Amino acid sequence: MATPHRDGELRRTFPAFAPRADAAGDGPFAGTWWGNAWVEALERGALDAGRLVRGRGYADQGHVDAITVTPGLVLAYVRGSRPRPYRVQVRVRTLEDEDWERFLDAAADRPGHIAALLDKELPHSLADCGVPLLPGPGDLAPRCSCPDSGHPCKHAAALCYQTARLLDADPFVLLLLRGRGEKELLDALSRRSAARAARAARERQPEILPGIRATDALAERERPPLPPPMPVPPHPGQPPVYPSAPGGPDPFALDQLATDAAARAHALLGTGRDPVGELTLWQDAVRLAAARPGSGLTAATRTLYATLAGAAGRPPAELARAVAAWRQGGPAGLEVLEEPWDPPAGRFDRARPLLLAADLPAFRPWRNRLTHPRGHVQLRLGRDGLWYAYESEPGQDDWWPRGTPDLDPVGALTGLGIPEDCL
Known part of the structure; x- marks a missing residue:
C-alpha cells in the first residue's frame, strides 16, 4: 500500500490501489482476520450477491480512486461504465466516550496489545473487549451517486472491499473510522500506562533488605587477628606458552613481557619495591630491548x-645504541651514553697520567670524556666512578659502548682487546 497523505490527525487520504493480478473471486478478499471481518459485515448485510460480485471485480480491477477516511466516513470516487466516476461514501457509527474508555483500559491492561498495534496488528482479545470495533451485518451504510438503488450498489461494494485492504495494512484506519486518530490514541495509552505503573509502584510494599543496625556495626568488640601473609614464592612463576598465529603478536615477545612482569611482581612482593618502577618510558624501553636474549x-x-x-x-x-650502553652498565651506562657532565677534580684529572704511564698517547679531555688522538677510542667517566670505553670509526664521531666498565681507565681499555699498536 502506498504511503497515505495526512490532511490532519482525523483525515487520511490513501492513493488508489493498483489492479490485482492474482485476484481470486472465490477466496477471502482481505489478508487479515479483521479485514475479512469487515468484508463479512458487507456481504452478510448485502441484499444482492450479484452486485457484490461485480463490486469485487471493480475493486480487483482498480476502479476505486483515492480513498479518504475520516471519523465515521469512507469516501472515494469509483469508475463504472460511464466516463464520469461516481461519488461513493460508506458511513460507520463512531464510538462513544465510554466505549473509548473501555477500549483504552483493555489496551493498557496488556503491554502486548500496544506492541501489536504498533506492529499494525489487531489482537483478537482487544477486538473482543466489549467495544464494537468491527462492524456487523447492517452496520455499513453505503451511499452512491449512481442511479442504482441496490444495497449496496456495485460501486459502494467496490469501495468496501478496498477499505478492507486499508484495514489489512493498518488497523488504526479502523480506529479512525470509529472516531479517534492514531496519535491521540497512542498518547492516551502512554499516559494511561505511565499512570498505572506509578500507581503500582506506590502500592507495592517496599522490599526489606537484609542488613545490620548501625549501632551494632559500630559497637566495640574484639576482632580476630588478621591471617598471616602468604609466603613469598621462591622464584617467579613461568608464563604459559603463547601460540603463534598469522598476524598475531610475536609469541617470543609476549613471553619476554610476561616473564619480566612476573619477575617485577616477585621482587615487589619480596622487597616492597619495584626495581624498575622509577624508570622513564625511554629507560624501560631500553631495558626491555636489552633483555632480549641473543645477539x-x-x-x-x-x-x-x-x-x-x-x-x-x-x-x-x-635504541640499538642505548641497548649496547645498558648491557655495558645498566642505567648508569645509559646515563654515560646520553649525558655528558663536568666531574670534580680528582679521579678524572688522574686518568691522563695513568694513561701516559701505560705508554698510551695523550687523550684529549672534554667534560667527562677522554678521546684518543686518532679519534677511534674514547673513555667516559660515569657518576658511579667507573670508566666506560667507547669505539668509533676514526673521525666519524659515531661512538658505541664497548667492553666492561672499570675503576682503572687503563683496565677499561685493556678489556677492549685492541692491539697495542692500534692504541
Whole structure:
C-alpha cells in the first residue's frame, strides 16, 4: 500500500490501489482476520450477491480512486461504465466516550496489545473487549451517486472491499473510522500506562533488605587477628606458552613481557619495591630491548626494536645504541651514553697520567670524556666512578659502548682487546 497523505490527525487520504493480478473471486478478499471481518459485515448485510460480485471485480480491477477516511466516513470516487466516476461514501457509527474508555483500559491492561498495534496488528482479545470495533451485518451504510438503488450498489461494494485492504495494512484506519486518530490514541495509552505503573509502584510494599543496625556495626568488640601473609614464592612463576598465529603478536615477545612482569611482581612482593618502577618510558624501553636474549639484529629483534622505539618516540638506531650502553652498565651506562657532565677534580684529572704511564698517547679531555688522538677510542667517566670505553670509526664521531666498565681507565681499555699498536 502506498504511503497515505495526512490532511490532519482525523483525515487520511490513501492513493488508489493498483489492479490485482492474482485476484481470486472465490477466496477471502482481505489478508487479515479483521479485514475479512469487515468484508463479512458487507456481504452478510448485502441484499444482492450479484452486485457484490461485480463490486469485487471493480475493486480487483482498480476502479476505486483515492480513498479518504475520516471519523465515521469512507469516501472515494469509483469508475463504472460511464466516463464520469461516481461519488461513493460508506458511513460507520463512531464510538462513544465510554466505549473509548473501555477500549483504552483493555489496551493498557496488556503491554502486548500496544506492541501489536504498533506492529499494525489487531489482537483478537482487544477486538473482543466489549467495544464494537468491527462492524456487523447492517452496520455499513453505503451511499452512491449512481442511479442504482441496490444495497449496496456495485460501486459502494467496490469501495468496501478496498477499505478492507486499508484495514489489512493498518488497523488504526479502523480506529479512525470509529472516531479517534492514531496519535491521540497512542498518547492516551502512554499516559494511561505511565499512570498505572506509578500507581503500582506506590502500592507495592517496599522490599526489606537484609542488613545490620548501625549501632551494632559500630559497637566495640574484639576482632580476630588478621591471617598471616602468604609466603613469598621462591622464584617467579613461568608464563604459559603463547601460540603463534598469522598476524598475531610475536609469541617470543609476549613471553619476554610476561616473564619480566612476573619477575617485577616477585621482587615487589619480596622487597616492597619495584626495581624498575622509577624508570622513564625511554629507560624501560631500553631495558626491555636489552633483555632480549641473543645477539644480532634478527627480523624478530628488528620488529621489537621498532615497536619499543616507536612507543618511546625514538628511532630504532638510537635504541640499538642505548641497548649496547645498558648491557655495558645498566642505567648508569645509559646515563654515560646520553649525558655528558663536568666531574670534580680528582679521579678524572688522574686518568691522563695513568694513561701516559701505560705508554698510551695523550687523550684529549672534554667534560667527562677522554678521546684518543686518532679519534677511534674514547673513555667516559660515569657518576658511579667507573670508566666506560667507547669505539668509533676514526673521525666519524659515531661512538658505541664497548667492553666492561672499570675503576682503572687503563683496565677499561685493556678489556677492549685492541692491539697495542692500534692504541
